[in-house]
Amino acid sequence: MLEELKQKVFEANLLLVKYNLVVLTWGNVSGIDREKGLFVIKPSGVPYDNMTADDMVVVDLNGNKVEGRLNPSSDTPTHLELYRQFEDVGGIVHTHSPWACSWAQAGRDVPAYGTTHADFANGAVPCARGLTQAEVEGEYELNTGKVIVEEFEKRSVKSSECPAVLVHRHGPFTWGKDCFKAVENALILEEVCKMAHRTEAVASFDNNSNIGIEQYLLDKHYQRKHGKNAYYGQK
Numbered sequence: 001m002l003e004e005l006k007q008k009v010f011e012a013n014l015l016l017v018k019y020n021l022v023v024l025t026w027g028n029v030s031g032i033d034r035e036k037g038l039f040v041i042k043p044s045g046v047p048y049d050n051m052t053a054d055d056m057v058v059v060d061l062n063g064n065k066v067e068g069r070l071n072p073s074s075d076t077p078t079h080l081e082l083y084r085q086f087e088d089v090g091g092i093v094h095t096h097s098p099w100a101c102s103w104a105q106a107g108r109d110v111p112a113y114g115t116t117h118a119d120f121a122n123g124a125v126p127c128a129r130g131l132t133q134a135e136v137e138g139e140y141e142l143n144t145g146k147v148i149v150e151e152f153e154k155r156s157v158k159s160s161e162c163p164a165v166l167v168h169r170h171g172p173f174t175w176g177k178d179c180f181k182a183v184e185n186a187l188i189l190e191e192v193c194k195m196a197h198r199t200e201a202v203a204s205f206d207n208n209s210n211i212g213i214e215q216y217l218l219d220k221h222y223q224r225k226h227g228k229n230a231y232y233g234q235k
Contacts, residue, residue, distance in 0.1 A: 001058055001067045002040055005031055009040040009091075010053040012179035016095060017048045019187045027095040028073040031179035032083050034090070037061050039083060043070035074141060081145025082175065086159040091179030093186040096171045099193035103127065104166035110192060112213045113199045118221035119232075120188050122161040126151050130168035148173060161226075164189045 012029040016022040025048070030041035040056045057068030063080050065072060073079075079092045103110050110125040112118055128151035135143040148165050152158070163185045164174040174185040203211045225232040 002033060002036070002038060003053075005033055005040045006056040006058075007053045009042070009056050009179050010051065012091070012093075012183050013042050013051065014048060015180070015183045016093070016186070019183070019190075021095045021097045021183075021186055021190060022048070023096075027093070027097075028075055028079075029091065029093050029179050029183060030073075030076075030079045031091040031182075032089070038066060039079065041072050041076055041079060043068065044073050046070065075144075077139065077142035078145040078148075078173070081142055081149065082173070085145075085149045086175065088160050088177075089175040089182075090177045091182035092173065092175045093179075093182040094171065094173050095186055095190075097186065097190045099190050099197065100166060100172035101170075102197070103193050104171050105169055107168045108166075110166070110189075110196050111211075112218055113196055113211055114213055115217065115221045116195060117192050118213060118218040119225050120185070120192055121164065122222045122226070123157070123218070125162060125164050125166060125189065125192070126155060126157065127166040127168055144170070161222075 009029055009031045016027050021027065025045050028042040030039050032039035038058055038060055040058055043055050043057050046055060055070055057070060057072040058066040059072055059076055060066050061084060063077060075094050082089060082092055104127060107127055109127050112124055128147045131143055131147055144167055151165065159175065163176055164172060166172050172189055174182050174189055176182040176185050199211055224230055
């Protein structure tokens with residue numbers, strides 16, 4: 001079942017290791033088949049160097065395991081909620097990459113400081129609120145997804161305009177049109193977080209408060225790559 005998607009999700013998970021976005025068994029990638037209403041996700045706690053495509057787990061949009069000899073990732077309910085609420089998303093990634101986690105642990109948005117960020121997202125990358133004790137002690141992973149969706153609704157941000165979020169005290173989730181684009185966005189987010197930290201550090205040397213990209217420059221860079229009349233890249 002979904003053998004081609006299993007292979008893609010397997011390969012996308014291995015890219016997390018290649019790009020130094022995970023250590024040990026941290027992190028996971030999933031990809032969805034919208035027509036069938038099923039998604040494929042990494043198994044829980046399985047080392048990347050021991051995994052095969054056959055280890056990938058198939059889950060339906062009610063959270064039921066449909067196929068697989070192993071348990072799906074413990075973050076499956078978060079992926080499930082994002083797939084249900086963000087209908088344009090075809091793949092999701094969760095990591096504990098250090099730069100993105102540092103911003104998440106500080107509870108801070110990642111501001112748009114330059115054109116690298118503007119090529120990626122149409123504004124700051126949001127840091128969602130922390131979960132309450134009741135949310136943590138209840139359906140924790142599902143509530144994590146609900147908090148992410150709540151944050152985007154509260155800010156009137158479209159998932160297509162910002163393919164990433166930080167969860168307070170936790171870490172990043174990214175998404176894209178498929179699992180490979182979601183991994184690419186995880187890599188970009190990590191670099192953007194690193195640049196933002198360094199920007200603030202450099203600016204602090206002389207108390208420079210003149211940081212933060214101008215709106216017209218952000219709009220130009222975002223629209224030339226993602227807008228209706230985008231002209232970046234090849235047709």
